[in-house]
Amino acid sequence: MELMAERLESLKAGVIGSVSLGLAFLSTSFINVLWLDKYFPLVSYDKIDIVNLQMLLNGVIAGFSGFLFGVTYRYIIRVDKNPHLKTGGVWAFGLVRGLTQIEVGWEINNPVLPFLILAGESILWFALAAFALDIAILRKWLKPFS
DSSP: OHHHHHHHHHHHHHHHHHHHHHHHHHHHHHHHHHTGGGTOGGGSOSSSOSOSHHHHHHHHHHHHHHHHHHHHHHHHHTTOOOHHHHHHHHHHHHHHHHHHHHHHHHHTTOOSHHHHHHHHHHHHHHHHHHHHHHHHHHTTSSOOOO
16 A cells, blocks of 8 residues: 555646646746747747747647656655755756757757757756746645655
């Protein structure tokens, strides 16, 4: 029975991570379309139409990444009060995604600055997801892994 309770808490952490990262994705996507597109065309999504295949696929990937982050973050932080564990988890997930984007930009011989912005955006996404998970734990909506 205890194993099932832990699985349920992990599922809740995954859903919180997925929803918070999905909302961060939507927010930064609108900023990219409305503001950054003027300066860095590689950051744009071709048009504001939110229901295009690229945007939908990016959203699904962001949501799935958030789910994996939420589950993993719960196990990383446990009941410790070690801030290095929290920031380490955020940086690990954010940098894996962000450095991949920089590498893609480098490989296709485009200016790297737009891809650096996207890498920073990735770290921001996971930081926001960690914040949402920390709030959920503080409000006792989610139990940390013991």
